[in-house]
Amino acid sequence: MATTKHTLVAIVEDKPGVLNRMASLFRRRGFNIESIAVGHSEVPHLSRMTIIVNGSNAMVEQVRKQLDKLIDVVRVSDITGDNITVRELALIKVKANSATRSEIIEITDIFRANIVDVASDSLTIEITGDEDKIDSMLKLLRGFGVREIARTGRVAMVRGNLGAVPAEEKAARSRAKK
Amino acid sequence: MKKTGAQILCESLIEEGVDVMFGFPGGVLLPFYDTLPQYPQIRHILVRHEQGAAHAADGYARATGKVGVCMATSGPGATNLVTGIANAYLDSSPIVALTGQVARPFIGKDAFQEIDITGITLPITKHSYVAMEAGSLSGIVKEAFYLARTGRPGPVLIDLPKDVQEEQAELHHPGKLNLPGYKIPTKGHPMQIKSAARLINEAQRPLIVAGRGVIISRASAELKQFAETGQIPVITTLLGVGSFPENHVLSYGMAGMHGSGYANKALENTDLLIAIGMRFDDRITGKVSAFAPHARIVHIDLDPAEIGKNVRVDVPIVGDVKAVLQAMHEVIDAGEHIEWIKQLDEWRKQHPLTDIKDSAGLLPQYIIRQLYEATGGEAIIVTGVGQHQMWAAQHYFFNEPNNFISSGGLGTMGFGLPASMGAKVGRPEKTVWCIDGDGSLQMTIQELATLVQDNIAVKIAVMNNGYLGMVRQWQDLFYDKRYVATPLSCPDFVKIAEAYRIPGLRVTRREEVKAAIEQAMEHDGPFLIDFMVEPEENVFPMVPPGAAIAEFIEEPKKEVSTWPRQSTP
């Protein structure tokens, strides 16, 4: 079956075990999670995950439904086909000496990335963008010798007004606070 | 006033209506067990192996529809529960498993008998908790029971560190549940119900296949009304047995790998399959690509993840089976499918299940029929796993839900005896027969002692064929009769029973069957009959693995008598 890359966004309660349960549903079906990014959402005690997986539509939909059944998962959506903004951040430590340093800085400027650390024989660059942008920059930097890469994995958001946390849930929580 | 965690736990259990639990103690549960006598409302039944506790809770839950409770100590006690929890998970049985855990300061240090039981059971529980404060216990218990019994039921585990049981805290009455991630579909979408009704009203050869979801939803009356109004024949899955009365004229029995020929023919020929509270397990679909090839499919299920999982569906209806059937009954026409029903009756004549060959030997099918007669079809039948399980499903007629209790999804040998214990404890007014295999029984035979200690009057019928019969059957049919690792040397089960102080009888001939069953039923207390059945009898019909559901093999030779079939309209 043809597999494609899917972007899932999950709103989950930040309780122990949530990540385990979710990962286990993917593992069981032999999915390799390509990237997963977790952080706070706009609602206290709810985390937001962006999960990138490869799989057939039917398989991914099956996992999505299973994820949605987990008690601590408030909502999961597959936003692959939606109009979305996707970003990833990478830190890249690249070898640099007096001969190459200025050329690397030039590349950094072209990609609107930042130098965040300068050492005697390396530079650390911070870049934000979609996957393609980061990949193309990496390609150019490889020639200099890349020492270390740290990527956050993608985070994604649907364009427009709608939020990922169900409105009724937000309302309930703000009521509970009062 | 402050209470200990153990007291809070007991009071919360009582709050949930728990009056019995199946457990086995250990070091980290000492605080709990020391507290238990303060609460005589809770009857504690000491099992002989924790697997038995989980199966007993499961059997209790299936017989009563209430949540069953089991308990085990940390480490090996907890891991012994695992099979029972998995069994309950696959058959959507509501149980709460309580496990002891090492004291909080020792967690994560590989302390003596520390095991990450919530981690181990992650994929086989509906949800789980580690109670890290005594003060949180009442809320956890309330949530756990709510989750176990509502929606699609299932096992929930609560891990209880020793020092939490001792910790003092105020007993808070838990407030409203806050489970934003937990959605229970209820009604079913009206548009979908309408589309389904349109298909039903147009169908020439409609067929209902009913699963355990009908029983869980207590929707048997609604199913009957729906089938009668539409004049739609009904078949069931293994776990759906009893959801529709088998003596009803519209009943065509169980379908699937060992389903009746006519039920499987019906599946092959229907033009509209209405699947209710079932999940298209491979044991009922056979080769998926050849499943119900002429049919459009309406699938009614509470669990959205079951829709389209194994089989393509034309009209999915996500909702509680009972509510959906009520709503659907309002919009279907009174039907008549005379030709179709005539055809099904014709198939029933051609492929009868109700005939048992006249054999000199003692046939398990015959014994099960005798059990049916002797109990008037009113007993709760609990089985092990294997040939005897299939014969029990085929040859005992179930006219009420919750009377057939069997391990379907996991197919757990050893389920029978402890589950029948749970069933009898839950419904003491019922006659409970455990129809077990000689292999299955030996997996949990130690629970005979529990029957005696707690005076649980389960009647046990061992179908003793000296084989792991179901596996031997596959070797017979598909591996040239190479019986490797299936011949079984058995102890003298009557002597074993007697050693446990349970009276027993050995039956070797047909003529003795009836009297033996009567004697067992007259006896006030547990009783065991060791039926020495024909060793190489096979279960038929059988759909070979990988074949289409209508490609069943039948008993090679067929003689004999007809069995009277009652019918009520």
Ligand SMILES: Cc1ncc(C[n+]2csc(CCOP(=O)(O)OP(=O)(O)O)c2C)c(N)n1
């Ligand atoms: C715990 C477990 N182990 C192995 C199996 C595989 N298995 C399925 S049926 C069967 C034979 C059961 O033998 P017995 O209980 O004597 O029943 P019979 O088929 O002879 O009626 C086996 C080994 C199983 N279902 N469960």
Ligand SMILES: [Mg+2]
């Ligand atoms: Mg056997």
